[in-house]
Amino acid sequence: MLLDGRTVAVKKSKVIDEDKLQEFINEVVILSQINHRHVVKLLGCCLETEVPMLVYEFIINGNLFQHIQEESDDYTMVWKMRLRIAVDVAGALSYLHSSASSPIYHRDIKSSNILLDEKYRAKVADFGTSRSVTIDQTHWTTVVSGTVGYVDPEYYRSSQYTEKSDVYSFGVVLAELITGDKPVITVENTREIISLAEHFRLAMKEKRFSDVIDARVKDDCKLEQVMAVANLALKCLSWKGKKRPNMREVFTELERICTSPEGLQVKMRIDEEGEEEEEEEEEEDMNMINMGVPWNVSVTAPAVSTVASPSSSDVEPLFPRLTW
Incomplete structure (x- = not known):
């Protein structure tokens, strides 16, 4: 708690690591470009100490992964709440991809990086591995990194991260909201992972x-x-990026579903074109997990967890002076 009464969350690296320092600096650069009510707000930073620190608004209700996996009849995870969280996150990602000062790819969308405030509205967090791209860039070529279960298989094969890679990861989050399962599961009958x-x-x-x-x-x-959201998730999880919708389209569709609960014309279907090829790619993806292919897996838990954040219309200095 600061002297002015504000509760904040302080994120710092557990080890002194040059790569982690770069991630911290990158997070400051990225968040300095963002002002959105569903993106966690960075209040300040200190990069001069031995272990760098970032100071955020404190998000009180933890992360989405915790709530989905809790074995309880918690009313906060009723369908209406889950759908609203999906709309919030899709809106934030749509903003990052198309409305920020330059397009931003998050690169680690997952339920544990989605925080819930006192009203259980979602805030996207953890931008340490995010990247800004120029308007004319279509992808970012890099060593594959991410979290197992969320990584776009097309990105894994090509090392080219695109906006559609974030869409794939968001599709996994939609599947989590629908099924309540973890991103990597063990099949009961076969014990297959x-x-x-x-x-x-x-x-x-x-x-x-x-x-x-x-x-x-x-x-x-x-x-x-729920079926309408499931079909949207299916489109986001297409093995080919070009077949996935962009985040603006995903956000628009989720808003439509949210405001039109009655009379939705839902039809389950999968594009038959290229189905055989996609099934081969599914098997390839499965083998990568079973064979233990070395992934650069993100294991950082959200260090941000909450008080009421200002509305999007409230304008504050990006880094106000913090009194400890």
Whole structure:
């Protein structure tokens, strides 16, 4: 708590690491370009100490992964709340991709990087590995990094990160919200370890949607609405980036679903064109997990966790003076 009564979250590296220092500096640069109510607000930083520190608004209700995985009948994870969180995150990513001063790719979208405030509105966090790109850039070529279960398979094959790679990761988050499962799961019958994306896509293809929907939302949701979100998730999880919608389209569709719960015309389908090729790619992705291909896995838990944030109309200096 600061002397002026504000509660803040302080994020610092556990080890002295030059790479981590670069991530901290990168996070300051990225967040200095962002002013959005569904992106966590950076209040200040200190890069002169032995271990660099970033100071954020404190987000009180932890992260989405924790809430989805809690074995409880917590009312906060009813379908209406999950759908609103999806809309919030999609809006933030749409802003990053198309409305920020220059396009920003987050590069580590996952449920543990989605924080929930006192009203359970979502805030996207952890921009240490994010990248700004120029308007004419279509991708960012880099050593593959990310979190197992969320990484775009096209990015894995090409090392080229695009805006559609964030879309794929967001598709995994949608699948988490629908199923309540973790991004990498163990199949009960076979004890086989597969990605949630593959498990979800297979269930949708085989018309077993009722088998994978989270039991905690079945009684309080409109099935047509959940199905509409599931079909959108399926599009986001396409193995080919060019077949995925962009985040602006995803955001617009989620808003439509959210405001039109009745009369949604939902039809389960998968593009048959190139289906055989995609099935081969699914098997390839599965093998990568089973064979233990070395991933650069992000394991940093959100160090941000909360008081009420100002509305988007409130304008504050980017780095106000902090009194300790």
